[in-house]
Amino acid sequence: ITQVKTEEIDGYQAIQVTTGSKKASRVNKPMAGHFAKAGVEAGRGLWEFRLNDGEGEELQVGSELTLDVFSDGQLIDVQGSSIGKGFQGGVKRHNFQMQDATHGNSISHRSNGSIGMCQTPGRVFKGKKMSGHMGAVKRTVQNLTIHSIDVERNLILVTGAVPGAKGGDVVITPAVKMRNKG
Numbered sequence: 001i002t003q004v005k006t007e008e009i010d011g012y013q014a015i016q017v018t019t020g021s022k023k024a025s026r027v028n029k030p031m032a033g034h035f036a037k038a039g040v041e042a043g044r045g046l047w048e049f050r051l052n053d054g055e056g057e058e059l060q061v062g063s064e065l066t067l068d069v070f071s072d073g074q075l076i077d078v079q080g081s082s083i084g085k086g087f088q089g090g091v092k093r094h095n096f097q098m099q100d101a102t103h104g105n106s107i108s109h110r111s112n113g114s115i116g117m118c119q120t121p122g123r124v125f126k127g128k129k130m131s132g133h134m135g136a137v138k139r140t141v142q143n144l145t146i147h148s149i150d151v152e153r154n155l156i157l158v159t160g161a162v163p164g165a166k167g168g169d170v171v172i173t174p175a176v177k178m179r180n181k182g
Helices: 029-038 090-094
Strands: 003-005 014-018 046-050 075-081 086-088 132-134 138-150 155-159 170-174
Touching: 090 132
Parallel strands: none
Antiparallel strands: 003 014, 014 046, 075 138, 075 170, 086 132, 138 155
């Protein structure tokens, strides 16, 4: 825990946490001072978790969060950054149908086709699905189940699809929308 935010000072209750480690040469001075004040090693990033009234009063700056807050079979939400795909066309990005391979079509097999009407409205509407950057956005997968917890290796085994690339950071929270299991 790098910081405990309070109602009086910050206007809301929350804890700020970090994980992993980062070389001291890769940390800027304001962040280095923030980590030093908390008495923790510089981590890969900072994440903040809101607390309700009366929660987290036993949490102290510099203490370590463990896997005790989770249990086997618990429903969780997993948030991570999806795998980046770069600049992609409409066929891959929006599942557009391809055009004819033959019958006079020579160069526009994977092109989008028409992007609007004629003189009326005389423009392309905002939000039109086109080619562009795909992936590398924050995604949350809800209601995944914890299969088991390995306390020795600090691992949570989850049943279901976890967003992001291998080795990426994810945020695991108790499920917001508890679905009915049965």
